[in-house]
Amino acid sequence: MNRHPVLPVFTNDALLSIASEILKHYRLDQNGIHGISHWGRVLENGIRLAGLTGANIRVVQLFALFHDSRRWNDHHDPEHGARGAALAGEMNHRCFTLAPVELILLQDACTRHTKGLTEADITVQTCWDADRLDLPRVGKYPVPERLCADAARDKAFMDLTRQRSMSNHLTPFTLELRKMLV
Numbered sequence: 001m002n003r004h005p006v007l008p009v010f011t012n013d014a015l016l017s018i019a020s021e022i023l024k025h026y027r028l029d030q031n032g033i034h035g036i037s038h039w040g041r042v043l044e045n046g047i048r049l050a051g052l053t054g055a056n057i058r059v060v061q062l063f064a065l066f067h068d069s070r071r072w073n074d075h076h077d078p079e080h081g082a083r084g085a086a087l088a089g090e091m092n093h094r095c096f097t098l099a100p101v102e103l104i105l106l107q108d109a110c111t112r113h114t115k116g117l118t119e120a121d122i123t124v125q126t127c128w129d130a131d132r133l134d135l136p137r138v139g140k141y142p143v144p145e146r147l148c149a150d151a152a153r154d155k156a157f158m159d160l161t162r163q164r165s166m167s168n169h170l171t172p173f174t175l176e177l178r179k180m181l182v
Ligand SMILES: [Fe+2]
Pocket: 034, 038, 067, 068, 131
């Protein structure tokens, strides 16, 4: 049984447009630790993982853009996930279209992404793993037990994401977005 509606994944252009809209009211440095280089790596991590976990890719794509989009600081800001979730709800049907079940998953993933949980729907788990694998950029190193899905615990993948995170690797998505914002 297909657990998710069959809707096309978001194109790169659609994601760039959504990200630009989000950034109109972004309060922090877009090149900071929770900014667009992080969004791009979470996006790549999530797409790669979703191919293995069976997660809803559309939700994983939007999680990368929304989950840290309404941070008010780069430190302790426990409500930022809920604010990002609310923004996704406001923008749905204006800037993109998610089915109700997809929006529920996205908002859950955003709202609880900093709680350190591992039990959730596989789509939510995939979002959380995509984000946690980019923690080395701030000196935190995810251990397999704190990740949700087996696919995220693959040693080669953990090594790759750690290296990219620590070197602030800029993905093609981030580079394109940067160009649009100049
Ligand atoms: Fe994040």
